[in-house]
Amino acid sequence: MIEISPQQLPALSRWFPTGSPGPGALAEHALATGAGRWWADRVDRPSVLAVSCADHVLLRGDPSSLTPDDLARFAGQYIEAPARFRPSLGSAFERVVPWERMLYVQHAQVSLPRPPRGVTVRRLTPEDAPALAGLHPEHAWIHASWGGPGRLAASGHGWAAFSRSRILSVACTYFLGSAYEDIAVVTVPDRRRESLALAGVAGLTADIQARGRTASWCCSRDNRPSRLLAWTAGFRLTREYVHHATGRAMAHQVQAAPVPA
Known part of the structure; x- marks a missing residue:
């Protein structure tokens, strides 16, 4: 080829x-x-x-x-x-x-949960590129589909939870389509179970809806936490496939x- x-x-x-x-x-x-x-x-x-x-x-x-x-x-x-x-x-x-794999499509928008004290959840801006770049290497996949942290930060298609300048969780459009935006989420291990991912997804999917598109979500059949988060965020199973x-x-x-x- x-x-x-x-x-x-x-x-x-x-x-x-x-x-x-x-x-x-x-x-x-x-x-x-x-x-x-x-x-x-x-x-x-x-x-x-x-x-x-x-x-x-x-x-x-x-x-x-x-x-x-x-x-x-x-x-x-x-x-x-x-x-x-x-x-x-x-x-x-x-x-x-x-x-x-399981493919979910959002059927209901959820409200932005109140973040814990000292945490701010907001849309990413170009100035957030260094914070994205500072994520642990095992989480760098979150910006790989955009070609790096700078491009994701400047895209307008990402939300994050911050504690001061540290990113705790990121939700972003991973694949941008004309009708659907397939999203991805990552949260640092020491700040899980605080609804930070749900808050980021709520902000992101509100943006996706405002753009006239629908959010979709893919995860492994064995990834129960991801499936539960998708359900909580208003996504429902559409089909299953294999890669x-x-x-x-x-x-x-x-x-x-x-x-x-």
Whole structure:
């Protein structure tokens, strides 16, 4: 596969229909923000197309034209693709782990809860970029879909709970679509169970509603705290789907030389 510009491909909506919730908003987000990357087997009349953003990949088309080398760049990522791609993925990576996911859509807006004493919950501004950058590295995924803390802070699509200059919780649009905004939330471990995530989600989803869009929410089937938070924030289950977590690429393995007798 070769990396391309989405402008090289007319009729992208044939590959990735617009107005879809959850992972369907990834392609729209990549196109609108420039934060994603695009690949095709060829520019002229491609038979397979992929778009990635952060560590998520949408793969569409005819897998018969793919080789393991074509897919190797997607090692260590989460691939959402039709079932016909499963054999190609299995040939390309050491392991491919199906991950059951749940897609929720917000049906009712909730009021902004009162934050604990000393905590302020508000929309992020460009000046908050250093505070976002100061999150623990394991939480850096929250701004990855925007291309970094500065771009998320300046986007107008994030809310956070602050204790002075320290960020305790972030809720943001992770994938920005034309009809849906798929959101994500992270809270630092020592400040959980204080409704900070719920407060951020309430502020964010009010903004999303004001923009004329609907909030969606994706999480693992096994992530009970995330499912409970989604329900509390007025989201209801719409469908379930599977994406695949990939391991190391087969093409990158090096055979060990035989040990002389």
